[in-house]
Amino acid sequence: MSLQKKAISGVSWTFIEQFGSKVIGFVVQIVLARLIAPDEFGLLGMILIFNAVGNSLSDSGMSQSLIRSDEPDENDFYTVFSINFAVSFILYIIFYFLAPYISIFYEQPRLTDLIRVYSIVIVINSLFTIQKTKLTHELNFKHQMKAQLPALFLAGITGVVLAYMNYGVWSLVYMELVTGVSLTLIYYHQTRWIPKLRIKRDKLKIHFDFGYKIALSGIIGRIATNVFPLVIGKYFSAAMVGYYTRAFTLKEFPVVTISNTLDKVVYPLFAKIKNDNILLKNAYQKIQILSLFVLSSIMLLLIVTAEPLFGFLIGEEWLPAVPYFQILCITGVFYPINKYNSNILKVKGRTDLYLKMAVWSNLLTLVGIALTVKFGIIPLILSQVIVTIIRTLINIYYANKFINYPLQEQFIDLLKTTLPGIISFAIVFSFIYFNSTLNENLYVIQLIVYGASFSLVLVLIHILFKTRSLKEIMNIYKLVRQKS
Numbered sequence: 001m002s003l004q005k006k007a008i009s010g011v012s013w014t015f016i017e018q019f020g021s022k023v024i025g026f027v028v029q030i031v032l033a034r035l036i037a038p039d040e041f042g043l044l045g046m047i048l049i050f051n052a053v054g055n056s057l058s059d060s061g062m063s064q065s066l067i068r069s070d071e072p073d074e075n076d077f078y079t080v081f082s083i084n085f086a087v088s089f090i091l092y093i094i095f096y097f098l099a100p101y102i103s104i105f106y107e108q109p110r111l112t113d114l115i116r117v118y119s120i121v122i123v124i125n126s127l128f129t130i131q132k133t134k135l136t137h138e139l140n141f142k143h144q145m146k147a148q149l150p151a152l153f154l155a156g157i158t159g160v161v162l163a164y165m166n167y168g169v170w171s172l173v174y175m176e177l178v179t180g181v182s183l184t185l186i187y188y189h190q191t192r193w194i195p196k197l198r199i200k201r202d203k204l205k206i207h208f209d210f211g212y213k214i215a216l217s218g219i220i221g222r223i224a225t226n227v228f229p230l231v232i233g234k235y236f237s238a239a240m241v242g243y244y245t246r247a248f249t250l251k252e253f254p255v256v257t258i259s260n261t262l263d264k265v266v267y268p269l270f271a272k273i274k275n276d277n278i279l280l281k282n283a284y285q286k287i288q289i290l291s292l293f294v295l296s297s298i299m300l301l302l303i304v305t306a307e308p309l310f311g312f313l314i315g316e317e318w319l320p321a322v323p324y325f326q327i328l329c330i331t332g333v334f335y336p337i338n339k340y341n342s343n344i345l346k347v348k349g350r351t352d353l354y355l356k357m358a359v360w361s362n363l364l365t366l367v368g369i370a371l372t373v374k375f376g377i378i379p380l381i382l383s384q385v386i387v388t389i390i391r392t393l394i395n396i397y398y399a400n401k402f403i404n405y406p407l408q409e410q411f412i413d414l415l416k417t418t419l420p421g422i423i424s425f426a427i428v429f430s431f432i433y434f435n436s437t438l439n440e441n442l443y444v445i446q447l448i449v450y451g452a453s454f455s456l457v458l459v460l461i462h463i464l465f466k467t468r469s470l471k472e473i474m475n476i477y478k479l480v481r482q483k484s
Contacts, residue, residue: 017145038242049226124180151182217358
């Protein structure tokens with residue numbers, strides 16, 4: 001099978017996996033939001049930062065090195081597995097003893113037991129990371145889909161049943177544990193790859209030299225992302241943490257589904273053409289325009305329909321999260337630009353620049369928090385938008401060094417891709433602003449009217465001006481038709 005056909009096949013299976021996973025997660029989260037109070041969600045939101053950092057540290061970025069490698073052998077896989085497992089176990093011990101002090105910091109005694117149980121997920125995840133990495137390196141995304149969907153379905157059922165039995169925040173914790181255990185068992189069954197605790201120094205040096213910078217970048221990024229619930233929990237309230245995490249989770253549904261669908265295929269694909277800069281730029285440009293078109297359209301649609309969407313899906317008690325959600329949706333538009341510029345640095349082996357970029361961009365996040373937290377939660381969340389724009393400029397600056405895709409050219413592509421959505425948004429949002437009559441009985445009607453109006457205007461603009469985004473989608477459609 002050619003590389004192009006593998007890419008199309010990979011995107012297809014990954015989309016099924018990502019979309020199916022997010023649909024399952026979305027439905028489960030809606031049900032849980034009606035069974036679990038916002039302050040209970042907030043408790044878990046307070047400790048997400050610790051598990052996010054733990055997962056980044058346990059992998060050490062070496063899985064990315066395996067994917068990038070041309071022909072990794074068993075010793076490569078054994079070495080990375082051994083390091084991942086050892087680090088994850090050490091991290092669990094550290095979090096176990098830190099738990100009481102974290103509880104004191106938040107003034108929430110319940111967090112001690114929550115952290116000690118929830119952190120087990122870090123160890124469990126290390127058990128199947130290599131099996132998943134092997135499948136990714138082989139561009140075998142069909143097996144990953146067959147693992148992910150059953151595991152999430154089983155975990156979702158577990159979470160809903162426990163929530164119905166009034167387990168509260170523990171429903172969310174046990175749901176994550178069931179996910180990890182299920183994925184481990186399924187991946188072991190699929191790959192038949194049995195790990196060995198074996199470390200080869202030469203292999204460790206190769207993968208660690210590449211991976212530790214990725215790991216540090218991931219840690220910095222996850223801290224910057226998850227520091228907001230920590231700050232909100234410390235300076236505001238657990239309920240506000242719940243509102244923020246719910247808004248963030250709903251925003252992530254389309255962003256992660258679409259971006260991860262492409263990224264799981266794009267990164268190994270970029271790695272295979274990393275020595276041809278012209279081909280690499282062309283592939284990058286097409287993928288960025290496609291993902292930016294889809295994401296910007298969806299994000300603007302979600303901003304338009306945010307209030308009836310929250311009221312209909314999860315109830316009026318979550319309506320205070322609407323402005324958080326609308327602001328966060330703006331950051332989602334820039335996600336593919338940052339992601340794919342970062343991928344260029346990784347496939348080129350310039351993890352030093354990748355780390356430098358992460359340090360600068362996430363330092364800006366901390367500066368934004370420090371400058372805005374005293375003014376309230378809305379300015380605090382708005383700082384994410386400003387930092388995201390600056391981060392985008394930094395990413396473009398570094399990636400341009402390798403594929404000759406400068407800021408001016410990227411900006412023109414960005415503007416042409418998003419302008420139809422912005423115009424559609426302005427028209428529909430103006431109509432909503434001057435005709436706002438919201439009550440519970442109109443949620444469904446408003447969702448249909450606002451959503452249909454935005455979509456219709458958007459499609460008409462793309463057809464009228466024959467935009468490049470529309471042409472790229474049509475080209476992909478033709479390729480899929482030829483493949484079938």
